[in-house]
Amino acid sequence: MNTIESKSGRLLSESEEKLLVRYLDGETGIVGTLRAKYLIVSVPAAAALLDTIRSIGEIARSERMGILESDPQPVDLWDRISTRIHEEERAALYLGGRTEEKDTSTSGWHSWFRLENLAWGVSGGAIAAIATYIVVLTGVVEPRRVPGATVASVNTGGLQRVSASSRVTARHVPRSVDTIAEAQNRVPVPLSESRIPTAVEVDWVKSNGRVRMMQEPNERSAVIWVKRRDSLSESFNQDRSTGREPLVVYGDRIPQSIPVVNVR
Amino acid sequence: MGTLKSISSLLLFSGVVFGSTSLPLFADEIGPGAGRGGSVVVQIRTVEASEASPDQIKNRSEHLNLDRSIEDLRSKLQKLHFKNFRLLGAQSQKVPLMQKTTVALVNGQSLTVRPLYISDSRIGMWLKWRDGAGAEILDTRMHFDSGESMIAGSEGDLGRGTILAIDVTDGEK
Secondary structure, three states, rough: OOOOOOOOOOOOOOOHHHHHHHHOOOOHHHHHHHHHHHHHHOOOOHHHHHHHHHHHHHHHHOOOOOOOOOOOOOHHHHHHHHHHHHHHHHHHHHHOOOOOOOOOOOOOOOHHHHHHHHHHHEEOOOOOHHHHHHHHHHOOOOOOOOOOOOOOOOOOOOOHHHHHHHHHHHHHEEEHHHHHHHHOOOOOOOHHHHHHOOOOOOEEOOOOOOOOOOEEOOOOOEEEEEEEEHHHHHHHEEEEEEEOOOOOOOOOOOOOHHHHHHOO | HHHHHHHHHHHHHHHHHHHOOOOOHHHHOOOOOOOOOOOEEEEEEEEEEEOHHHHHHOOOOOOOEEHHHHHHHHHOOOOOOOOOOEEEEEEEEEOOOOOOOEOEEEEEOOEEEEEEEOOEEEEEEEEEEEOOOOOOEEEEEEEEEEEEEEEEEOOOOOHHHHHHHHEEEOOOO
16 A cells, blocks of 8 residues: 655555545545544644645645736637637638648657657556645655646556655656755745746646646646547557557556656 | 553544534635635537548648637647547536536536636636546546636547537636
C-alpha cells in the first residue's frame, strides 16, 4: 500500500488520503465526515494535506484575478460561439481555410510514446496530483506552486498511488525551479512575478486510461485527451501482429518519473 | 498501554463528534466556494471524431471536416489526429455552485459536474465523465477561464473518438 509519510512519522494510508480528498470535495457522508475530522485532528499530515489542497484551490482561483481582465459586458455563451464561428468563416473567406502543419507526432499510436508526449502524458489510473501538495508532504523543498506544470507520473492505481509515485517526480519539478535560488545563495525568487499564468490548472486527474493535456502557452484553454486502456491494449495487439518490438506504456516498465516541461 | 491509547483516541473522537473542536463539519465550509451562492451555466457539445476516410487519405487532404456548429473549436481540434468531426448534440444545464449535477449525453455517456466557484473570469469545477457502461473515463478537478471551451476527448475503437466541448459561464449574469 502506498503511503505518504508525515514529518511526525505517522503515515497516511491510501484510503485516508482518499477520504480527505472526498471530504474536501464534500463527497463524504456523515460517518466519512466524522472520520475525516478525526483524522485531521489526530494526524498532523492529514491537516497539512487538507491545508495544502485548500490553498492550491484558493491560489488557482485568485491568481488570475487582476491578471486577466474580466469581460466588461457579459455576452451570452451562444453569442460567443456564434461570433467565433463567423470569425472563422470570414478568415477562411479572405485567408483560405486553415491548414494543418504536417506533424507526424500527432498521428498514429506510436506518437504517444515520443518523449514530449510522455512528458505531458499522464497515465494509468490517475494522475497529476499537484506538485506543491507532494512537495509539502515529502519535505523536499518549500511548498511552492509551479505554474502550468503538470506533474506527470505513470501508475495504474488511484489517487493515492499517484501521490506516492509522484514523490519521485516532485523531486524533479522543484529542482529545476529552484536552480536560480540556489545559485543566488538561496535568495528567494518571487516566481509569481516572472511566470506566465496557465489557462487551465488541474488539481488532479483520475482515469482508467492515459491522459494527455495539450495546452498552448498563448491559449486560454486546453485539450485533455484520454487514451483508454482498451484502446491501448488494442494498439499493443496490433503491434504484435506486425512483429515490431512492442512498447508497454503501463505496468512495471514505466519510468517512475517524467520531467515536467512546457510543450508548445 | 494499548487500552490507554484506545481511551485517548475515543475521547478525541468524542471531542470531534460533540463539537469541542472548531473544525468545520462540512467540506463546503472550507472549500473554495464556501459562502458563495450563485450558479453557472454548463454548455456541453458532444462531438464524434473519426480518422481520415480512404478518400481523404488518397487525396492527402489536410483539411478538417467539421460541422459549422463546432467551427469555433477548429483551432483546438486541429491538435488531434482526427480529420472528421460531427456534432452529436448540445446540452445546456444551469448548475448551482457546489452542487453535483449529472448530464446524460446524447451518446449514452454521462458527465457529472460540480462547480466549485466562479470569480470573474475563473471557474473551478469537478468533472466526472463516464461511458455508457458507467466506467470512468475521466475524473478531474480543474480551474479554467469562463467563456473558453474546454475540450475533453476520449479515444474509442475503430479510429473514432468522442469529444466534449465544455463551456461554463456565470449563471447569474
